[in-house]
Amino acid sequence: MMNIDWSAFTPWSALAGGVLIGVAAGMFVLLNGRIAGISGILGGLLKPVRGDAAWRVAFIGGLLIAPLSHALIAALPRPQIDAGYGALVLAGLLVGIGTRYGSGCTSGHGVCGLSRLSPRSLVATLAFMTAGFATVFVIRHLLHV
Amino acid sequence: MNLFTSFLAGLVFGLGLIVSGMANPAKVLGFLDLAGAWDPSLLLVMGGAIAVGVIAFFIARRRTVSLLGTPMRLPTSRDIDRRLVGGSLLFGIGWGVAGFCPGPGLVALGMGEVKALVFVAAMLGGMGLWTLFENHAKVSK
Numbered sequence: 001m002m003n004i005d006w007s008a009f010t011p012w013s014a015l016a017g018g019v020l021i022g023v024a025a026g027m028f029v030l031l032n033g034r035i036a037g038i039s040g041i042l043g044g045l046l047k048p049v050r051g052d053a054a055w056r057v058a059f060i061g062g063l064l065i066a067p068l069s070h071a072l073i074a075a076l077p078r079p080q081i082d083a084g085y086g087a088l089v090l091a092g093l094l095v096g097i098g099t100r101y102g103s104g105c106t107s108g109h110g111v112c113g114l115s116r117l118s119p120r121s122l123v124a125t126l127a128f129m130t131a132g133f134a135t136v137f138v139i140r141h142l143l144h145v
Numbered sequence: 146m147n148l149f150t151s152f153l154a155g156l157v158f159g160l161g162l163i164v165s166g167m168a169n170p171a172k173v174l175g176f177l178d179l180a181g182a183w184d185p186s187l188l189l190v191m192g193g194a195i196a197v198g199v200i201a202f203f204i205a206r207r208r209t210v211s212l213l214g215t216p217m218r219l220p221t222s223r224d225i226d227r228r229l230v231g232g233s234l235l236f237g238i239g240w241g242v243a244g245f246c247p248g249p250g251l252v253a254l255g256m257g258e259v260k261a262l263v264f265v266a267a268m269l270g271g272m273g274l275w276t277l278f279e280n281h282a283k284v285s286k
Binding site for chain 1: 147149150151152153155156157158159161162163165166167168170171172177178179182185186187192194195197198199200204205210211213216217218219220223224228229232233234236239240241243244245246248249250251252253258260265266267268269274275276280
């Protein structure tokens with residue numbers, strides 16, 4: 001039986017933030033004709049092709065500047081990062097290799113792919129969600145870390 | 146103009162991640178912890194994003210050029226293969242280890258978090274390794 005943490009559940013801000021993400025992905029495909037897939041946008045910079053780098057830098061720049069612009073309007077919530085440095089390195093390596101082999105992450109497959117009704121992205125999303133659930137189960141409930 | 150709209154899309158995407166709480170790894174892990182005190186918020190983030198996205202991609206699919214006149218570049222691959230599933234599984238394991246995926250990692254880096262810098266540096270390292278493997282595989286073919 002699921003045990004929902006009602007004190008942590010934030011339906012309205014989750015929905016509002018989700019709509020913003022959808023607006024961003026939607027305006028990007030309609031205006032620039034591209035998929036807002038963050039792993040692909042970032043990964044494409046590691047083997048730059050002439051004329052194909054500037055838009056990637058601009059998009060990543062927007063992501064990096066978002067906290068500053070948020071802070072100008074409202075107090076910026078601090079992230080809680082419990083993972084230690086070793087775990088962060090392992091996580092980063094797995095996320096980097098995995099998203100490139102799988103051609104996408106939560107944004108490219110999860111948001112854009114599912115919005116396009118792509119069966120390929122549905123499979124990818126189910127795969128990374130299942131792996132994420134299993135990993136947290138092992139870490140928290142079997143290893144008790 | 147293309148660069149400006151690209152920047153704007155990244156900015157709005159980042160604001161969405163902050164507002165939704167998804168730039169906070171503890172909240173993401175609260176969603177991934179099905180057996181613990183479960184926080185379903187991430188489902189509503191996806192729902193809100195996809196509700197808007199479905200409309201935009203419905204329009205985009207019927208066009209060959211974007212509103213700014215650039216070619217419409219939608220993915221053409223339809224292969225459901227070992228790379229797609231294996232890569233996504235590896236990504237999911239990494240996601241579960243720290244609660245970071247690429248977007249939130251970059252946004253948390255923009256907040257000046259040292260731990261996010263470590264994650265993003267390792268992620269770039271992983272992407273760099275993949276690029277090396279791919280180049281090597283193409284050369285040896």
